[in-house]
Amino acid sequence: MQHDAAHKSQALPRFSVGLTGGIGSGKTTVANMFSRLGAAVIDTDAIAHQLSAAGGIAIAPIIAEFGDSFIDASGAMDRSRMRALVFSDANARKRLEAILHPLIRSETEGAAEQARGPYLIFVVPLLIESGDWKHRVNRVLAVDCDEQIQIQRVMQRNAMSESQVRAIMATQASRQQRLQAADDVILNDGDQAALAPQITQLHTRYLSFADLL
Ligand code: ADP
Numbered sequence: 347m348q349h350d351a352a353h354k355s356q357a358l359p360r361f362s363v364g365l366t367g368g369i370g371s372g373k374t375t376v377a378n379m380f381s382r383l384g385a386a387v388i389d390t391d392a393i394a395h396q397l398s399a400a401g402g403i404a405i406a407p408i409i410a411e412f413g414d415s416f417i418d419a420s421g422a423m424d425r426s427r428m429r430a431l432v433f434s435d436a437n438a439r440k441r442l443e444a445i446l447h448p449l450i451r452s453e454t455e456g457a458a459e460q461a462r463g464p465y466l467i468f469v470v471p472l473l474i475e476s477g478d479w480k481h482r483v484n485r486v487l488a489v490d491c492d493e494q495i496q497i498q499r500v501m502q503r504n505a506m507s508e509s510q511v512r513a514i515m516a517t518q519a520s521r522q523q524r525l526q527a528a529d530d531v532i533l534n535d536g537d538q539a540a541l542a543p544q545i546t547q548l549h550t551r552y553l554s555f556a557d558l559l
Contacts, residue, residue, distance in 0.1 A: 367489030386463030
């Protein structure tokens with residue numbers, strides 16, 4: 347019992363930041379820089395991915411709901427098959443989300459409890475779009491980037507065409523919507539050297555907010 351109480355006291359709410367931005371804006375780059383300064387970074391996309399990878403805890407409920415045919419030979423969810431289904435069938439999308447969302451939430455909370463660091467940064471690509479996240483973090487930090495640069499980066503990183511990148515961007519919040527929802531903004535139009543002072547400044551601010559909590 348005593349051990350439990352001690353464990354719970356460590357899990358008191360900590361100052362947390364939701365880091366978001368469009369595809370290729372530089373979320374991962376920025377998160378890595380905060381991590382090097384000592385912030386605890388939790389990548390919700392990586393958590394979501396692990397759930398439906400081979401051996402992931404979402405695999406059994408996915409089989410129960412959709413059958414074996416949505417699992418590939420490695421035992422992971424067949425992503426392209428599932429994508430095709432949920433793209434054409436809104437009800438199937440809801441059924442998949444009903445499995446994944448609560449699991450993402452509990453796994454994220456588990457990771458947050460275990461994370462060591464003066465404050466938490468949750469990387470949430472669709473934070474603005476999802477609604478729920480805005481209320482779970484103390485501050486929203488948006489990585490902002492000129493759209494042309496964003497497109498160039500993703501074309502290079504993922505070997506995609508401009509129209510493929512634009513199609514993904516069309517499903518995400520606009521630059522303007524993100525800026526409106528953000529408490530803090532990092533402009534990532536330049537190189538890493540241009541990022542460093544912005545990150546150091548925000549880190550200092552977040553440390554002082556964390557102290558006040
Ligand atoms: P996101 O996680 O938002 O999709 P990434 O951090 O992966 O974006 O950045 C997209 C691509 O652009 C990556 O290949 C990354 O290395 C590159 N990139 C991002 N920011 C910079 C920067 N300031 N200078 C140089 N390359 C960058």
